[in-house]
Amino acid sequence: MQNRNFTLTILHWFEENGRELPWRGTHDPYAIWLSEIILQQTRISQGTEYWYRFMQRWPNVEKLAAASEDEVLKEWQGLGYYSRARNLHHAAQQIVQQGQFPHTYKEIRALKGVGDYTAAAISSMAFSLPYAAVDGNVYRVLSRYFGISTPINSTEGKAEFQQIDNELLPQEQAGTWNQAMMDFGAIQCTPSSPKCLICPLQEDCYALRKNKITELPVKEKNIKRRERFFTYYYIRYQGQVAIHQRTAGDIWQGLWEPLLEEATFPIGASQVKHILTHQTLYARMIVQQPNIKPKLPEGYIWIKEKDLENYALPRLIEKLL
DSSP, rough: OOHHHHHHHHHHHHHHHHHOOOOTTTTOOHHHHHHHHTTTSSOOOHHHHHHHHHHHHHSSSSHHHHHHHHHHHHTTTSOOTTTHHHHHHHHHHHHHHHHOOSHEEEHHHHHHHHHHHHHHHHHHHHHHHOOOOOOOHHHHEEEEEEHSHHHHHHHHHHHHHHHHHHHHGHHHHHHHHHHHHHHIIIISSSSSSSGGGGGGGGGHHHHHHTTTTTOSSSOOOOOOOEEEEEEEEEETTTTEEEEEOTTSSSTTOOOSSSSEEOOOOOOTSSSSSEEEEEEEEEEEEEEEEHHHHHOOOEEEEEEEOOOOOOGGHHHHHHHHH
16 A cells, blocks of 8 residues: 555656656657657756757757767767767667667667666657656655665665566556656655655655665765876967877767877866766866977877867867867
């Protein structure tokens, strides 16, 4: 009975408090898939703007697939985690090759860049398939309400939370349920300062009764970030600058940057500190304006300096410039 009450309460809360987002109210799998990829590591406020831009420039999957990777990376610039953009473009080409947007969970899950959560979200919202989508918001709500202390980033935790959400899922309202749980975690049961005093679940919430709001959910300690030191040389010669495109096997694949030297230097006030998920970068940029045109290392090219804005650059390079 507790599970049934929980489900009904969440759905009722969503009717009154759910967010109005442009990809809601549609069953267009392209629009929904695009929103899910953009929002994987992005706040809704920022992601919505990018969603509109992508939909305006490439209103369907065929047009996105026909674009170049450079065009997609340039449009993505500022969102970070650029592998998402490359995967998005690759998946668009997969879909076009298949002849239509896949409409089963297994086929959607097979798209490049689509994991369990994203496949469940698209399946439920676009095709009304009964799959529970478990994201950070869902982990938080379930762990606090049911008092689950299994780490959410452990294999055991992921399986446990998925099973609980599967049991709570109303089969005929899967899409609505997944959106309701996302919104409840994002608006009501927030990471810090949740609105417990006006929460419709307060009577049965384990974390509230036991005063463990700040202790749940539990997450295993992360590995220490690797530190790297980047010195960029911005070589300017007669209206041209030297850049190259980063290759596979490291961060920012496919993005462009000036001449790079990676070597440790003393940390001080003249560098930019740039934090990534598993790395902390310390970077500085030195402008050079030689009198004689220098020979560039292999892979570097000269471009007109005024054309630099047409190339997809890492956010760090934008900061340094």
